[in-house]
Amino acid sequence: MGNSVKKDEMKNVEIMIGRVLQIGVYISAFVIIVGILLWVFKGTGYNSDLLPKDFGTIWSGVLGLRAYAVVMFGIFLLILTPVLRVIVSIYAFAKENDRMYVWITTLVLVILIFGMVIGYAGK
Amino acid sequence: MENVANQLILLLVVGLLAGIFGAILGIGGGIIITPVLTVMMGLDIKYAIGASIISVIATSSGATIAYLRDEMLNLRVAMFLEIATTIGAIIGAIMTSFFHPTILFVLFGSFLLFSCWNMWRKLRGTGSDEVSTKNDALANKLKLNGSYHDQVLNKDVDYSVENVPGGFAMMFGAGLASGLLGIGSGVFKVTAMDTIMKMPLKPSSATSNLMMGVTAAASAMVYFFNGSIRADIAGPLALGILFGATIGSRVMQRLHPRVIRMIFIPVLLYMGLQMVLKGFGVNI
Numbered sequence: 001m002g003n004s005v006k007k008d009e010m011k012n013v014e015i016m017i018g019r020v021l022q023i024g025v026y027i028s029a030f031v032i033i034v035g036i037l038l039w040v041f042k043g044t045g046y047n048s049d050l051l052p053k054d055f056g057t058i059w060s061g062v063l064g065l066r067a068y069a070v071v072m073f074g075i076f077l078l079i080l081t082p083v084l085r086v087i088v089s090i091y092a093f094a095k096e097n098d099r100m101y102v103w104i105t106t107l108v109l110v111i112l113i114f115g116m117v118i119g120y121a122g123k
Numbered sequence: 124m125e126n127v128a129n130q131l132i133l134l135l136v137v138g139l140l141a142g143i144f145g146a147i148l149g150i151g152g153g154i155i156i157t158p159v160l161t162v163m164m165g166l167d168i169k170y171a172i173g174a175s176i177i178s179v180i181a182t183s184s185g186a187t188i189a190y191l192r193d194e195m196l197n198l199r200v201a202m203f204l205e206i207a208t209t210i211g212a213i214i215g216a217i218m219t220s221f222f223h224p225t226i227l228f229v230l231f232g233s234f235l236l237f238s239c240w241n242m243w244r245k246l247r248g249t250g251s252d253e254v255s256t257k258n259d260a261l262a263n264k265l266k267l268n269g270s271y272h273d274q275v276l277n278k279d280v281d282y283s284v285e286n287v288p289g290g291f292a293m294m295f296g297a298g299l300a301s302g303l304l305g306i307g308s309g310v311f312k313v314t315a316m317d318t319i320m321k322m323p324l325k326p327s328s329a330t331s332n333l334m335m336g337v338t339a340a341a342s343a344m345v346y347f348f349n350g351s352i353r354a355d356i357a358g359p360l361a362l363g364i365l366f367g368a369t370i371g372s373r374v375m376q377r378l379h380p381r382v383i384r385m386i387f388i389p390v391l392l393y394m395g396l397q398m399v400l401k402g403f404g405v406n407i
Contacts (some may be wrong), residue, residue, distance in 0.1 A: 014198060018191035025184050029365050030357050040127065053350045071354035075177055078361055079343045081184045081335035089202060100265075104200070105202045108337065111209040115341030118213065120348055 005119060017067040020088045028077035035070030044068040062076060133164075134359035141178060141360075142367020146186035147375040148387055149328030150309030151179035151231045151335055156360065161390025166356065173285045173351030174360055176343045179309075181361040185368030187328070193376060196329035197269040198282065200316070204294045208312070208338045211298020215344055218303055225402050231300050231311075232398030239391035246384050254282045254323055261287045271326045274376045282323050290320040301338055308392055309335050313387070324387075329372075 038045070045066025052058045052069050058076070061069020086109045093101040135161050145152030156178050160171040190196045240338040261285040262268055284290075297311035309331045316327035346352055375383065 001396035011401060013195060014191045017198075018188055021184060021191070022188050023187065025365060029362060032362055035354070036131065036362070039355075040131070051354075053348065053352075054145065068354050072352075075352060075354060075357055075361060076347060078177065078180055078184065079340055079347060082340040084181060085184075085187070085333075086337060087341060089198065098266075101202060104206065108202060108205045108209060111206065111213065112337065112341055114211040115209060115216070117346045119216070119341060119345030 016092050017088050024081040024084050028074050031074030039067035135363040137362020138360040139367040142364035143371035146368040146371025149313045149331035169351050170353050173346045174357045177357040179339040180336045180366045181364035185365040186332040186372040189372035190329040200267050201330050201333045207291050207294035208298035211295040212302035212338050215299040215302025228398045228402030232395045235395030242388050256283050261283045275379050285321045291314045298343035
């Protein structure tokens, strides 16, 4: 009996994470598709030696609908989907009153952000 | 124009295959992508690694959606072990600047070959793929035991998890390898869960898929901002993989665990040999 209640709780957690993740994946796939279509019909939008790779140029490229920047933006969104998954898991475990796993998952998020900061600083 | 279209189609197809394969086995699919990009398309290894990291994330996110819906993966096992993989990945990434990976290639490669032999024994053994129901105190405390629905056997399978410290240590190694060598290291993750922690192969593969994306996200940021990611390569690949992973996660549930093991063993063998040889300076 106690086991099946626990199973239902877990099911809710999983459905919720699945839905958020799905939205994230669809949005990033959509942005990449738009970028590739622009590419096929209009070219990359850049000279080959001036490809955008930092926030500023990618963002202005997205606003100007330049293909390469739009695809980069889509890839960036895709990189964020696992992070999103961890954040939603914290919320979901909190909702199920599973304090131990709220802490465990928060620890994973902190390590992940720490890694990203190190990576960004040390590039 | 025609050139662009050809490249686009090639990348979409390669991505599709890598996605299917990666989702079934719980690995990143880098073993398909890296050789195609470097050998067939003549791409610099730097961009191949960048594309491979994006592929790991695409496989992970694409497959996880289906596996979550079908209750195939074990979220608590994933989150708990991710502490080890993410710390390992960061340490590995830092170590790359002052550590020569040769000895690690040999070490990790040998371990893969050893696992390959273990899996082979499991495949041939009489009581192969027997589900563990052992009462492990630490696994109980961490609520790691789980159940999944097996479509082939047409029943819910309850399973227990054993040897949590061993699995945790192995996951740290998997993270280390991933940060140091730029690989998805799904092969290590599946082995840690299946061989060390005695989880059934299907939830092991599904859980590895979930974990890979999180481990890869941290290093992907580094690659994104240091210019290793080329949108014209990684973009179409990622699209193909997202579709492929969705298909793969459907196919896997209809496969018999024995069949998955039979596909997995040559992959282990190939990767193990490749890493050992790389350690001795031979590239294949």
